Amino acid sequence: MNAPAVEVTETAHRRSGGRLGRKAMRGAPIASFPALIRQIPAYQMVPDEAVELIHQESLLILEEVGCEFRDDEAIALWKAAGADVSETRVRIDRALLMELVSKVPPEFTLNARNPERTVRVGGKNSIFVPMYGAPYVRDLDNNRRYGSLADLNNFHKLAYMAPALHSSSSVICEPMEIAVPKRHLHIIHSALKHSDKPFMGIVTSKERAEDTMAMAGIVFGEEFVRDNPVLVSITNCNSPLVWDATMLDAMKVYARSNQPLILAPFALCGASTSASAVGAVAQVNAEALAGVAFTQLLRPGSPQIYGQFMVTVDMKTGAPMGGTPEAAQMMYLMGALARKYRLPWRTSGFHVGSKLNDAQAGYEANMLMHAAILAGANYIWHSAGWLEAGLTCGYSKFATDCEQLVGWYKYAGGLPFDDFKEAMAAIREVGPQGHFLGTQHTLEHFESAFFMPSIMDFNSFEQWKAEGAKDHDTRGREKARNMLADYEEPKLDEGIAEGLKDLIARREEKLPDTIS
């Protein structure tokens, strides 16, 4: 009638320093995960014939309707390539289009200033990238207000600390107090100073894109950044079917330096496309392919990212929605097309419409990320912070997203069989009755066997209540606050740091304080 022995397999355990050792080990900052290599198959939601049908319709759009390229140099390049050009309208023959698209490499290396954070993008390689462009923040005290440089610094710090984020993005939130003509300098500086992960370029003018490249040159070496990808930039097609001068200017700067662009139609399904998920994809596919093809006129063989994600419009108000079933379904179509073209594909992951980090945000985010992963996305953007269709970056949402990404990283990494034999041995070791908590297999694997979130709460009701009965949003803010308190800046060579400051000072002298 004695208590069952604690079934612990006898093995040579080693001293690990007792309490101090364990605390040091558990408290150690987690290094970044390498780029995710997806070990689960991409899911194709429609038959090959349906993908081919969309492809053919996209080709017809570009041949019959054509696409606007509102820039003289772009028009000249298209003419020289043999496209049918009339004023700014370019009609692209399918042979020319597909020949240009086929020049884009299926995968590329995106260099980080810390080589350990360098990642591959394309094929089975996927990276998670935080959001971009929010004028507002939902702050650590749960107030909604304009973003500041201090907020942007904070988000870059959080991006640096989050193991499953592979980029610091750039303008996660807008530093609204800084004059628009000078703002880009501080955005890029913040990303480079507070994190050592890859980052994103500025695209709002040719000059700002050139400043971005100059800053990248200081960090990576001027020569290096002429040929080696160190940043990714977003250029939007104004759906329907317009590539505007501003975006084309940015494309010229970046593509000519071999810096990848995301060619992304900015489309709200139902407003700037037809109110059909399939029809919308055929349109944005044409727009993205036209953009991708143009980059190959600028620099053949330059790495590019086929860039769509899509949200539907709320027919009750005209507002963009977020995690809806159609948004997820469209991802599967885009993913299938990207695979057909052998192009790295960007979509978005956690781009919700909810105002708060609440149940709606959770459901939306899950709907979208599940599709992004299963559809085989490579550059999974807007994966941290996004609220209100991108108007707001929330600290709580950011921390929550970072935690969830660790789970998605694991999910997409597939089911390992490497400890299967040991797991089976454990069944024989325990037999009927008893438990597995003391088996050798458990002791070796318990730390990594299961997702161990800290914002999500799985405590008993009493424990949860004893800790203040906090909801998820509150716990997320606390996590963000604690992470920021623990932040340590990554090393940056003093000469580089000075070089960046000098450049900013020089440019600020020249740049005006207001936009004209």
Add this chain to the structure above:
Amino acid sequence: MADDEIILSELSDDELVQQMHDDLYDGLKEEIEEGTQILLERGWAPYKVLTEALVEGMRIVGEDFRDGILFVPEVLLSANAMKAGMFILRPLLAATGAPKQGKMVIGTVKGDIHDIGKNLVGMMMEGAGFDVIDLGINNAVEKYLDAIEQHQPDIIGMSALLTTTMPYMKVVIDTMKEKGIRDDYVVLVGGAPLNEEFGKAVGADAYCRDAAVAVETAKDFMKRKHNVRIS
């Protein structure tokens, strides 16, 4: 930190006790057995070894378990090392008439076969130095009464996972009352569907929400029993 060169016998008493706290934390059974033997050979009273080296070491383990630094499998490893030390000390403690940590009879009540929680509590209690008599699953009131008579425990622990079986705890306690022995024992209850209110309603001394709380509660009751003020 990972230093296998440490020769326990060459450490001073203070250093050795510190090292044993670390070794308990790291769940090193053989090292705890060796440390226990060394302290006894140096003339330490068994009770002093128990309280200063083992119980104090497990207190640290319990604290870090509560704070989420240590995980369940690690605590079980520590408890196992503690149990190995206790195995050496138990006959000596009895022989020297040292105060006992306490004895507990524990089981899952009639109709309920879910014993993961109960097993965890049993192991954690052993880890804290208690004698634990485990009645297993599906225990009718007679099983508890027999065990009480045979083992003369200080504490009766009952566990249930189902709302359909948890009322049986009241049957056990009411029967103890009828026999006039209820107040001779501390009755602790636990299980996922229980709460504080239910514990009171069935007449238990305390509801324990998890294994760590069960150990703390048991220790508190033992201090009261020994008329030691709870710190």
